[in-house]
Amino acid sequence: MIKKIALPIAIAALAITLMACISVKPAAPEVKGIALAKELTTDYKPVKETAEFYPNEPFYCSVNVANVRKGDAVKASWFYGEELLNETTYTAEKSGSGYIGFKLEPEKYWPIGQYRVEISLNDQAAGEKTFSVVPPKEAIPSKVKKVVTSKEVDENQKPVELAIVFAPDETVHCSVNADLGIYSRLVAKWYHEGKLLEDFTTTFIAEKNAPDTYVDFYLEPSRPLPEGNYTVEIYLDGNLARTVDFSVSKETATANMKLYSNDALGFSILYPSDWEVLETEESVQFRGSPAAMLAVGVIENPEGTPQEIAEGVINSLKEDYPTLEVSYSGTFSANEIEWWEVDLTFEEEGKKNSSVLLFTVKGDKAYAIITVAPTEEEDHWLSYFVEMVNSFKIK
Structure with missing residues (x-):
């Protein structure tokens, strides 16, 4: 009796086990x-x-x-x-x-x-x-120091004639000044009215350490560029480093400019006709707003080179503006005048401002051009500043 009872129980147990195995789904990958x-x-x-x-x-x-x-x-x-x-x-x-x-x-x-x-x-x-x-151990730190648009560049790819407004048939150069470590990559992306111009995206890769180098990206149309607003974005190693806005127009950028001439200080310059002009014996200010202006100053019988004069001015400014930071310094050419340029930012009354200082010496006079604008408004005022600097002449 025991065997007869045990056999059905064993068979039943086996059946239950088999049914359980059949009902379990295979594990998912x-x-x-x-x-x-x-x-x-x-x-x-x-x-x-x-x-x-x-x-x-x-x-x-x-x-x-x-x-x-x-x-x-x-x-x-x-x-x-x-x-x-x-x-x-x-x-x-x-x-x-x-x-x-x-x-x-x-x-x-x-x-x-x-x-x-x-x-x-x-x-x-x-x-x-x-x-x-990551950069190899021998690479120098990479940094974009300055980006400008111009109508020409020299043999070292430095900008020659800065511009923000271009004619439809002109080539637009974007000159990038940077310290580039080996294998660092710069990319320029061009936009028209917010739309990417894919055919003009270009790349530069540093095959060796290149401190204080210039790279020229350019927009050279096979046919006239459409009029309107443009932007060029510069990326360093995949990160957006700088953005520059410019425009293409058949109208000249100086159409609404007025000539200012000062025989006593020995210079002339074009300025927007609706800007305020404030004169002193040693300087002239052209104000586009209470916070944005371009000033021209003259120093009689200066001591030192334009670079040395600039360094003295910066050291003096640092005493009044401890937050002052210099982002660029170097030579710059406009309208056949060689300048020493210093770009900087500083804070005043809790607001950040951007400024460009230009210095040159001719004869017994040193000339200084200083632009100041709130950093958040810099792109708006830059086009005016560029055209004014390009028009500056020493008599």
Whole structure:
């Protein structure tokens, strides 16, 4: 009796177990982990995990998967900023769990900046990792110091004739002054009325350390440019560094300008006809608003070069404005006059202002041009300042 009873119980237990196995669904495939590394083992596990690479190094990505089935697809999509660099797909040849390895090598070297790799499983997002390419140890710090638009550049790519307004058939030059470490990348993006001009996006990569260098980007139309408002954006290693606005018009920029001439101080200049003019024995101020102005000053029998005069003025200003910061200093040419230029910012009554100081010496006189405007309004006033400086003449 015991055996007869036990047999049905055993069979029933086995049936229950079998039914349970049949009712359990197979485990779903999944991505359990993503790692970036300097190397991979022979079975694609990460070695020397990292979030930083040098420009000449390949990227390695190890993806830990579980329960993949034959035919499942794991894809790695690599991005520099928002630019898609590469996509690689691995299709499983058999079921199982383990590691999948991806490798991406530079054609020559990677641009410095921010990257990410996105992993998908059967076209469904499964995770991502962000990382960066950093300058090599021998690279100098990279910094954009000054960006201007001009009608011409010299043999060193320095701007010759600054301009904010261009005729439709003129080439627009954008001169970038920067310290560039090896492998740093500058990109210029041009816009017309807010729309990107994709055919004119250009890139410059420093193949060696280049302190205080000039790079010329230009918009050279095959046919006349449409009139309107334009913008050029300059990116350094993937980050927006500077923006310059300009316009294209058939009308001359000086159409609404008025000539000011001063025989005693020995100069002439064009200025907007609706600006206020304030004169003293040693200087003249042209005011576009209570906070924005261009001033011309004259120093009799100056001592020192334009650079030395500028340094003395800056040292004096720092005593009154402890927040003063110099962002650029160097030579500048306009209307056949060589100037020593200093760009700076300072705070006054809690507001940040931007200023450009220009110094030149001719005979027994030193001439100084100083522009001041609230930093948040600088782009608005810059076009006036540029045209005024370009029109300045020493008698």
